[in-house]
Amino acid sequence: xxxxxxxxxxxxxxxxxxxxxxxxxxxxxxxxxxxxxxxxxxxxxxxxxxxxxxxxxxxxxxxxxxxxxxxxxxxxxxxxxxxxxxxxxxxxxxxxxxxxxxxxxxxxxxxxxxxxxxxxxxxxxxxxxxxxxxxxxxxxxxxxxxxxxxxxxxxxxxxx
Amino acid sequence: xxxxxxxxxxxxxxxxxxxxxxxxxxxxxxxxxxxxxxxxxxxxxxxxxxxxxxxxxxxxxxxxxxxxxxxxxxxxxxxxxxxxxxxxxxx
Numbered sequence: 001x002x003x004x005x006x007x008x009x010x011x012x013x014x015x016x017x018x019x020x021x022x023x024x025x026x027x028x029x030x031x032x033x034x035x036x037x038x039x040x041x042x043x044x045x046x047x048x049x050x051x052x053x054x055x056x057x058x059x060x061x062x063x064x065x066x067x068x069x070x071x072x073x074x075x076x077x078x079x080x081x082x083x084x085x086x087x088x089x090x091x092x093x094x095x096x097x098x099x100x101x102x103x104x105x106x107x108x109x110x111x112x113x114x115x116x117x118x119x120x121x122x123x124x125x126x127x128x129x130x131x132x133x134x135x136x137x138x139x140x141x142x143x144x145x146x147x148x149x150x151x152x153x154x155x156x157x158x159x160x
Numbered sequence: 161x162x163x164x165x166x167x168x169x170x171x172x173x174x175x176x177x178x179x180x181x182x183x184x185x186x187x188x189x190x191x192x193x194x195x196x197x198x199x200x201x202x203x204x205x206x207x208x209x210x211x212x213x214x215x216x217x218x219x220x221x222x223x224x225x226x227x228x229x230x231x232x233x234x235x236x237x238x239x240x241x242x243x244x245x246x247x248x249x250x251x
């Protein structure tokens with residue numbers, strides 16, 4: 001079920017009163033396309049209220065390859081990528097030399113890295129995407145770098 | 161000799177190498193030899209004689225957590241892979 005099609009501009013960063021991470025000029029935008037946005041939001045709804053997760057690989061032409069991965073915890077507040085699926089997807093992305101993005105959903109909280117997300121972020125070269133379904137009518141996706149515990153937001157741009 | 165696949169996030173510790181050959185007949189022996197050759201990996205992969213939490217180790221694509229852990233046998237032509245887990249949550 002793709003409820004995202006009814007949602008207005010799901011990747012538009014929503015103003016968030018509870019974080020103060022600035023959008024810096026230094027961080028280049030993270031580029032998504034509409035089919036990938038719909039796929040991420042659709043995946044996020046697919047196991048609601050449990051969190052979902054996966055990887056994206058962006059190739060040199062900008063095409064985005066989507067690898068949904070099972071949440072081995074099947075939890076509303078926690079995710080662990082199923083190790084074997086993670087290995088296979090990561091191997092494909094690394095061998096192809098694609099840019100790595102790691103995504104998961106928050107079904108009840110804003111699209112901002114939690115303390116757990118920050119503590120467990122092991123891939124400083126990746127972009128971390130969070131899809132939030134907190135506003136049921138307006139899912140949103142935000143992008144971050146997480147390096148040594150420091151979170152920096154990247155603006156999300158959706159190609160039409 | 162078994163080959164150990166190093167993910168890009170850990171290649172700074174292997175001089176950029178994506179694969180290294182390491183002698184050993186079990187995962188434990190392989191990791192001992194690997195971290196001896198590349199000491200920077202030790203803190204990333206093992207802790208107190210065990211595989212660190214939130215690090216996945218595989219033999220021929222099977223997670224050793226579901227095999228015999230450090231005692232998992234590794235054949236001469238096998239591939240061992242190391243990969244930091246990807247995990248988090250909303251709490």
